[in-house]
Amino acid sequence: MIEYTLNRKKVKNINLRVKRDGSVVVSANPKVPVEYINKFVSSKEEWIIKSIEKFREIEDKRRVEKGKIQILGEIYKLEDISIGEDKIDKWIREKARLEFHQSIKRMLPLLKEYNIKAPTFKIRKMKTRWGSCIKNKNSITLNMELIKYPREVIDYVVLHELVHFVHFDHSKNFYNLLEGLMPDWKERRESL
Ligand SMILES: [Zn+2]
Secondary structure (H helix, E strand, C coil): CCCCEEEECCCCCEEEEECCCCCEEEEECCCCCHHHHHHHHHHCHHHHHHHHHHHHHHHHHHHHHCCEEEECCEEEECCCCCCCCCCHHHHHHHHHHHHHHHHHHHHHHHHHHHCCCCCEEEEECCCCCCEEEEHHHCEEEEEHHHHHCCHHHHHHHHHHHHHCCCCCCCCHHHHHHHHHHCCCHHHHHHCC
């Protein structure tokens, strides 16, 4: 699903733009119906996702080039944490492994009554998803990028994946359970 800002303007048809911050802006003539615009945006989905990824990569590079990294919602200078740029990837991965493990430990007890076993987890650099799960392998995969976000946000993604062990799809039951366990999940998700 692609979220976009719609500007009603006297343009000829529809103009679509992906901004540097990854937001999508559509300008359309007031006469063009919203359903038509939605279809148009959907038809450009692949291009939009690619553009967002491209900007994200540029942004990531820029951060490292400037000698800064973001961990748990805070930005650090590499010189302050005294880690060389050659070791930083490994250091971030270790940090992510520890934090994601702790998040699973925090979130799992919320699902106590469903008797879910602690899943194994993998960390990957994923382009379009924050997490995924394989129910019959009892495993979840988390996006390495998540380590940039505060713990509340990591917890939301982890809980989301854990709830999939109870309800595999994004059905109403899935969201009811998620909402019951984490009433502010939408706010947590906002920064993602
Ligand atoms: Zn899901």
